[in-house]
Amino acid sequence: MSILTKARPAAGVTPPAGGRGGHQKGDRRRRALGKNPIGLLLSAPYLIFVLAVFAWPLVFAVWMSFHEYFFAAPGAQIDRPFVGLDNFREVLGDPDVIRSFGNVGIFLIINVPLTVVLSLVLASALNKAVRFRTFLRVGYFVPYITASVAVVGVWLFLFSGSGLVNQILGPLAPEPSWLINSQWAMPTIALFVTWKQLGFFILLYLAALQNVSQELYEAAATDGAGKVRSFFSVTIPGVRPATVLVLLLSTVTGANLFTEPYLLTGGGGPNGASTSPVLLMYQRGIEQGSPDVAAAIGVLLVIGVLIIAFIQRKVAGGDES
Amino acid sequence: MSPRKTRIEGGQLDRGQHILRGIVLFLGALVFLFPFYYMIIGSLQKSPDPTVAGAFPNPANLTLDNYTAINSRVDLVQGLVNSGIFTGGVIIGTVVFGVLVGYALAQLQWRGRGVTFALALLVQVVPFQLLMIPLYVLIARDYGLADNYLGMILPFAINSTAVIIFRQYFLQVPRELFDAARIDGAGELVLLWKIALPLVRPALLTVILLTFIGPWNEFLWPFLITKEASMQPLAVSLANYISTVAASAANPFGAVLAGACVLAGPAVLLFILFQKHFVATNIGSGVKG
Numbered sequence: 099m100s101i102l103t104k105a106r107p108a109a110g111v112t113p114p115a116g117g118r119g120g121h122q123k124g125d126r127r128r129r130a131l132g133k134n135p136i137g138l139l140l141s142a143p144y145l146i147f148v149l150a151v152f153a154w155p156l157v158f159a160v161w162m163s164f165h166e167y168f169f170a171a172p173g174a175q176i177d178r179p180f181v182g183l184d185n186f187r188e189v190l191g192d193p194d195v196i197r198s199f200g201n202v203g204i205f206l207i208i209n210v211p212l213t214v215v216l217s218l219v220l221a222s223a224l225n226k227a228v229r230f231r232t233f234l235r236v237g238y239f240v241p242y243i244t245a246s247v248a249v250v251g252v253w254l255f256l257f258s259g260s261g262l263v264n265q266i267l268g269p270l271a272p273e274p275s276w277l278i279n280s281q282w283a284m285p286t287i288a289l290f291v292t293w294k295q296l297g298f299f300i301l302l303y304l305a306a307l308q309n310v311s312q313e314l315y316e317a318a319a320t321d322g323a324g325k326v327r328s329f330f331s332v333t334i335p336g337v338r339p340a341t342v343l344v345l346l347l348s349t350v351t352g353a354n355l356f357t358e359p360y361l362l363t364g365g366g367g368p369n370g371a372s373t374s375p376v377l378l379m380y381q382r383g384i385e386q387g388s389p390d391v392a393a394a395i396g397v398l399l400v401i402g403v404l405i406i407a408f409i410q411r412k413v414a415g416g417d418e419s
Numbered sequence: 420m421s422p423r424k425t426r427i428e429g430g431q432l433d434r435g436q437h438i439l440r441g442i443v444l445f446l447g448a449l450v451f452l453f454p455f456y457y458m459i460i461g462s463l464q465k466s467p468d469p470t471v472a473g474a475f476p477n478p479a480n481l482t483l484d485n486y487t488a489i490n491s492r493v494d495l496v497q498g499l500v501n502s503g504i505f506t507g508g509v510i511i512g513t514v515v516f517g518v519l520v521g522y523a524l525a526q527l528q529w530r531g532r533g534v535t536f537a538l539a540l541l542v543q544v545v546p547f548q549l550l551m552i553p554l555y556v557l558i559a560r561d562y563g564l565a566d567n568y569l570g571m572i573l574p575f576a577i578n579s580t581a582v583i584i585f586r587q588y589f590l591q592v593p594r595e596l597f598d599a600a601r602i603d604g605a606g607e608l609v610l611l612w613k614i615a616l617p618l619v620r621p622a623l624l625t626v627i628l629l630t631f632i633g634p635w636n637e638f639l640w641p642f643l644i645t646k647e648a649s650m651q652p653l654a655v656s657l658a659n660y661i662s663t664v665a666a667s668a669a670n671p672f673g674a675v676l677a678g679a680c681v682l683a684g685p686a687v688l689l690f691i692l693f694q695k696h697f698v699a700t701n702i703g704s705g706v707k708g
Contacts, residue, residue, distance in 0.1 A: 130530065131529060131530050132527075132528045132529035132530045132531075132532070133527075133528040134523075134527035134528050134529050135529050136523075136527065137523035137524075137528070137529030137532060138523075138529045138530065138531055140519040140520065140522065140523040140527070140607075140611075141519065141520045141523045141529075141535050143516045143520075143577070144516050144517070144519070144535070144539075144577050144582065145531075145535060145538070147516070147577045148538050148539075148542055148579075151550070151554070151573065151574050151576070152542050152545055152550065154553075154557075155550040155553035155554050155557065156549070156550065156553075158553035158557070159549055159550065159552060159553045162552070162556075169556070169560060220447065223443070223444050226440070227440065227441060229441060230441070230444075230445060232694065233448065234444055234445070234448050235694055236448075236452075236690070236691055236694055237447075237448025237449070237451045237452045238447070238448060238451055239690065239694070240451070240452065240690065241454075241455075242632075243632045243686050243687065244636070244683045244686055244687060245635065245636035245638070245654050245682050245686065246636065246638060247636075247655075247657050247661070247679070248458070248654075248657070248678075248679035248680075248682040248683040249455075249458070249679070250679075251458065251661060251672070251675040251678070251679040252454040252458045252461065252676065253454065254661070254672070254675070255457070255461055255467070255469070255676065256454065256457065258469065258672075261469045262457070262469050262470075262471065262474060265470055265471055266471065293451065325436065346544065347544075350544055350546055353546055353548070354546050354547065356548065356638075356639050357639065361658055361661055361662060364662065365662070376551070376639075379548065379551065379552060380639075380643075383555075384552075384555065384643065389552045389553075389555075389556060392552045393552050393553070396546075396549040396551070396552060397549070399548070399549065400546060400549050403546065
């Protein structure tokens with residue numbers, strides 16, 4: 099409310115949109131700030147928020163990665179010398195870090211294609227489904243809206259040594275069990291995240307499918323294209339901008355992996371087979387008190403994501419509309 | 420449903436495919452929902468029964484003890500209250516400031532509008548994890564906001580997705596509506612309050628639901644910033660229970676799953692009640708009426 103009352107006088111000064119000409123002073127200000135300068139005032143809290151919570155910490159993270167930084171009592175003046183690429187050298191020479199990036203690679207190779215294919219197929223099927231719509235929507239979206247921490251509990255139970263999954267698989271069950279098996283730990287996490295996030299990506303595709311012209315399907319049908327053919331030649335090109343977005347967002351999600359290795363595999367076990375860079379950032383930065391090293395891991399991670407995103411855009415192509 | 424028969428007539432082929440698609444979708448949804456069903460069953464078992472038979476409720480093995488067990492280790496009510504304050508703060512910040520920006524982006528012309536919109540899009544792909552360390556240094560160390568609700572809320576205070584949604588909704592409101600009111604001499608905030616807000620009420624609900632699941636389910640940030648058990652949201656205290664004390668409980672899975680049900684419950688319930696609002700609602704009728 100205080101914003102409302104404070105800003106009201108300013109609102110009164112704003113010239114009505116219809117009033118043209120005659121206002122010399124208004125014209126000059128209009129050129130400097132636009133027709134409705136109050137827009138800037140309304141957006142100010144958000145802009146301050148973005149600067150304080152995103153822009154500044156981003157700069158700070160990069161700065162930190164080039165300096166020797168450690169925690170100190172608040173207010174204490176400490177020299178934090180510039181160390182050039184030392185932090186990066188330390189990070190790249192650390193086998194744990196290299197391994198964690200490899201793990202994310204495995205994760206992305208499984209998770210991203212699975213997510214794109216499943217969410218597109220399910221979305222186009224859901225788009226045409228008539229019956230049980232509510233049930234189906236709830237079914238596919240519920241994992242997405244539930245806390246990872248909550249569903250991790252069930253997965254631990256399901257995939258434990260004598261858990262239901264192994265009971266069903268019988269002799270086919272891997273030994274040692276999924277989450278404590280160094281080969282299966284990461285794929286199991288990738289499967290978990292795919293299941294967990296799919297609802298969101300289905301939602302994105304459902305929205306994109308509304309923009310695919312019905313006439314294109316009719317044209318394809320008159321040309322003798324079957325269901326499968328028109329899926330490949332109408333649906334897939336039609337939702338390309340959404341695919342670019344899904345690729346990008348699922349890659350970012352993968353790079354941000356933390357909760358799952360922390361809880362599902364007890365902190366990146368077995369023996370670092372499922373550590374993620376973010377988990378290492380937490381361990382190195384906060385547990386072991388070297389935020390500079392953690393910041394360097396973060397910078398490398400973002401560079402990696404940018405490279406992957408760039409390649410994806412080149413491959414998936416499509417101009418975003 | 421015999422495939423040979425359906426091949427004869429186009430109409431029947433379509434129907435066969437419809438049914439097949441329906442069955443596949445239905446089974447898929449069951450697979451997706453199964454862990455939730457299993458979560459409830461597991462939380463009610465006296466002793467964990469991981470066999471196939473254990474997936475069906477067995478009256479002899481049912482109990483509410485797990486809920487009391489988890490409650491004696493993790494203060495569920497306090498956890499829910501903390502989660503609620505955290506989530507509520509984020510929702511209030513997002514709705515109040517998000518409406519203001521969304522309106523300014525869609526209906527007003529001002530210098531910096533393009534940059535602001537680009538920022539709102541850009542912010543969504545900045546990995547929070549890169550910001551985690553500097554934010555921790557700034558908020559927990561420099562501002563001393565560790566174990567503090569404000570420190571918890573701050574990094575999430577305005578949801579950028581919500582800003583985009585509000586903008587999208589405000590774009591659909593015809594500009595003439597506002598121009599007419601402006602000619603009548605209404606100020607911008609009056610316009611926003613009296614005309615724009617009522618028209619985007621459906622967006623409000625979508626935004627609240629969308630924003631709710633973020634902080635309610637968030638683990639990493641509150642985990643970093645709260646060390647005191649009495650300040651931890653439920654997701655954090657449950658995670659701590661899973662990673663440390665679970666091994667010492669009599670029925671660790673039962674207790675963990677009971678806690679999981681309590682954490683998942685509110686989000687799932689809200690979603691089921693308002694699931695229609697998870698898609699963009701047409702506000703055309705609102706404009707016409």
